[in-house]
Amino acid sequence: MHKNEGFSSKLGFVLAAAGSAVGLGNIWRFPYLTAKYGGGIFLLTYLILVLTFGYALLIAENAIGRMTRKGPIGAFRELCAGKKSFLGSVRVGGWINAVVPLLILPYYCVIGGWVTKYVFAMMCNPVARFHKDAIESYAGLKMNASAAYFQNFITDPWQAVGFFLLFVVVIVAVAAFGVEKGVERFNKILMPILILLIIAICIYCMFLPNSGAGFRYYLMPDPSKFSYMTVVAAMGQLFFSLSIAMGIMITYGAYMRNEDNLVSSVNQVELFDTGVAFLAGLMIIPSVVAFGGEKAAEQAGVGLVFVTMPQVFASFPGGQFVGAAFFILVLFAAATSAISLLETNVHTISQELKISRAKAIVLNVCEVAVIGVVTILGYSLLSFVQPLNFISRYRGMDILGTLDFISNSVLMPIGAIMTTVLVVGVIGIERICREIRGQNKWYREFVFQFCMCVVVIPCLLIVLLNATGLIG
Ligand code: TRP
Numbered sequence: 097m098h099k100n101e102g103f104s105s106k107l108g109f110v111l112a113a114a115g116s117a118v119g120l121g122n123i124w125r126f127p128y129l130t131a132k133y134g135g136g137i138f139l140l141t142y143l144i145l146v147l148t149f150g151y152a153l154l155i156a157e158n159a160i161g162r163m164t165r166k167g168p169i170g171a172f173r174e175l176c177a178g179k180k181s182f183l184g185s186v187r188v189g190g191w192i193n194a195v196v197p198l199l200i201l202p203y204y205c206v207i208g209g210w211v212t213k214y215v216f217a218m219m220c221n222p223v224a225r226f227h228k229d230a231i232e233s234y235a236g237l238k239m240n241a242s243a244a245y246f247q248n249f250i251t252d253p254w255q256a257v258g259f260f261l262l263f264v265v266v267i268v269a270v271a272a273f274g275v276e277k278g279v280e281r282f283n284k285i286l287m288p289i290l291i292l293l294i295i296a297i298c299i300y301c302m303f304l305p306n307s308g309a310g311f312r313y314y315l316m317p318d319p320s321k322f323s324y325m326t327v328v329a330a331m332g333q334l335f336f337s338l339s340i341a342m343g344i345m346i347t348y349g350a351y352m353r354n355e356d357n358l359v360s361s362v363n364q365v366e367l368f369d370t371g372v373a374f375l376a377g378l379m380i381i382p383s384v385v386a387f388g389g390e391k392a393a394e395q396a397g398v399g400l401v402f403v404t405m406p407q408v409f410a411s412f413p414g415g416q417f418v419g420a421a422f423f424i425l426v427l428f429a430a431a432t433s434a435i436s437l438l439e440t441n442v443h444t445i446s447q448e449l450k451i452s453r454a455k456a457i458v459l460n461v462c463e464v465a466v467i468g469v470v471t472i473l474g475y476s477l478l479s480f481v482q483p484l485n486f487i488s489r490y491r492g493m494d495i496l497g498t499l500d501f502i503s504n505s506v507l508m509p510i511g512a513i514m515t516t517v518l519v520v521g522v523i524g525i526e527r528i529c530r531e532i533r534g535q536n537k538w539y540r541e542f543v544f545q546f547c548m549c550v551v552v553i554p555c556l557l558i559v560l561l562n563a564t565g566l567i568g
Contacts, residue, residue, distance in 0.1 A: 106356040107349065110364050112436075113339075113348050115283055115454045117369040119433030120207050121337035123426055124401050126373040127380040133329050134321030135313040139374075141322075144328040146370050149331070149555070151540065151548035153340045153512055155326050156364045156519050159532045161349020163523075164357065167194035167340035168343030172514075173349075173355055175522050177245070189514025192507055193343035194444045197299065199503045200342070201437045201460070202467035202492055207268070207398075207562050209260030209472075210422055213249060214402055216410065218419035226406035228387045241386075242407050246399045264468070267434045271442070272454075283432050286559045290425035291372065297408065297422070298379045301386070304411070310385030313393060314377055324562045331559050332504030337369055341511035344440055383408050471495045487565040505563040509556045516535045516552045525549060 103109040118264045130138045171189030176183065204320060224230070230241035234248050250256055270279055301307055335341045352358065380420040384393045384404050405422065409415035438460060446456035481546030483498050484490035493501065519528055525545055532538065 097310050103351050103353065103356075104362055105354075109348065109352050109356065110361050111284060111366075112239040112280070113345070113365045114350075114360070114368045115287070115432050115434075115491065116344060116436040117282065117365055118287065118372050118429055119338050119397075120204060120211075120426075120430045121333070122369065122439055123376045123429065124207055124211075124212065124398075125336060126333060127156055127398035128396045129329050129333050130314070130377050131381055131384060131393040133326050133399060134318060136315055136317035137319060137321045138330060138340075139314065139377065140328055141326050141334060143370070145330055145334050147326075148543060148547050149339050149552060150334045150340065151366055152361070152552065153515060153546045154338055154345060155358065155532055156515060156528065156564075157340060157345035158349035158358055158362060158377075159528050160515070160523075161346040162352050162516070163528075163531055165350045165413060167440075167447065168346045169444065169448060170251065171346055173516060175406045175518060178523060183193060183517075184471070186388045186514055186517050186522060189511060190343075192343060192511040192514060194345065194448075195439075196342035196503050196507050196511060197344070197437045198444075198460075198463065199368045199439045199499055199507070200440060201434065202464045203471050204430070204434055204437060205464055205468050206256075206260055206471050206496060207309060208427070210250070210402060210436055211427045211430055212256070212263050212326070213259040214406070215427055218406070218416055220416060221416075222409040223406065224420060226467065228407045228411070228412040229242060230410075240403075242403045243412075244401070245406075246402050250399075250475045251391040253473055257477070260468050260472055260481040261430075261465075263434075264461065264464060267438060268457065269430055270431075270435055272457055279435065282430060282547060285429045286425055286520060290429060291426060293373065293418075293422060294372075294479045295378050297418075299525065300412070301379060301382045301408065301504060302384040304383065304408075307386040309383040309390065310382030310393075311378075313385050313390055314381040323471075328505055328559050328563045329338060331556075332501075332508065332563075335508040335512065336504050337373060338366070340438075341508035341515065342440075343444075344436065347443070351414045354534075357534065358532050359536055359538045359540075375505045379404045380404055467499070470498060489565055492531050501563075506560065509563070513553055513556050513560075514546055515565065516556075519548055 103112065151438055160171050160175070164174050166174060169190040172187045172193075176187040179186075226242040226245065228240070228242070231238050232244035233239070234244035283454070302311070339345060352361075354486040380401060381393060384396065384400065387407055388403065406419060409419035409422070441460045442456040443455060446453050449456070470478065478495065481495060482491070482493055483495070484493045484501070490501070519525065525548060529545065531543060532544075533541065558567070
């Protein structure tokens, strides 16, 4: 989005915000975290957090953007201007918000590369290859064919780097030629198709033998599986999926017209994003449990979608075509999110370094390419690089996991704390509520105030201390 263009309608805002919110976070990240952190109990924790924390932060960020008409750095700077001591230093929050997308985009593109590979995998392989009972070897070990295929792919530097670069080239071309609007239009047709396809696959999964156990695992919370990590992971996922604590929503708020109803727009984004994540879980988790039991679900990792979905497609005639369509649609969702991440970075870089948009694109691409390639090599040549080995519970974490952890579980909570201090300490809760409410009814004003003034900061501090291994 370029500087001088605002959203011409409320629908424009909702579609743009929802388009950037729905992406790999919903389809790749949410299901594997849910599977790994106990199914139903994670889902419940996540839903509670979305309705309280997520809501409050989403709405606060939009309001900050609409009040200042600036991106995160400018908005924090303007609001903190003239404040002394602690409140003046809150302006650092703007920088934290701006750094997060710089860290996320490289590994987002790595996963985008994986999705690209699977479009080809579905088109070029007979899906029988991915049948749940098929066996293949990986590093000399015999294992489930679908898992082996995935491992062989991510540990092959040439292939993994190749598909990553392909993905990067496409999104950069879109941004460089300024055709995002065309992509957005495409997306308005493709996203509903993706959702319908996911619903159809969910219905199919209900008829898989043993899927009952999987639906129970997903939908019935089991309190014995609850731990600190459930909350830490759910909180990180919430930031990632709603694109909060990274300046995006502040930027979107800045493009919103004053007369538009902020409250209902934010409700729609929240509902849509969470709905898509819920459906993705409903499609994937029962399938993993049906194919491999609960144990397979608990051992889930970043490869879950890529290992399980091909097995689903191998289980019915014509699955290959459905599989190809599925990955193409996911690729679109990923590309639109990656493009809006790129736009945010380019905006920040060109403003702060005072350079042209073209130069900012080149700089960002170099950064993405370097960090992305290092991340990919973390699965092969650089697998000995495990930066968090000094914290016992993160021993063995690879580079992708580390980037993901630092951005979602460390920087985003800090960014969100800064936003909250800005709202409560600098702007003042009364003033921001007036801005948000406008002429409209606001049923959840109490939730907002309660979260901002009481809940957010202590909870985020606990998450932060726990995530960094200091407590828990
Ligand atoms: N929310 C996006 C998703 O679920 C990912 C994302 C994080 C994002 N930050 C963003 C997308 C900024 C666009 C802009 O996949």
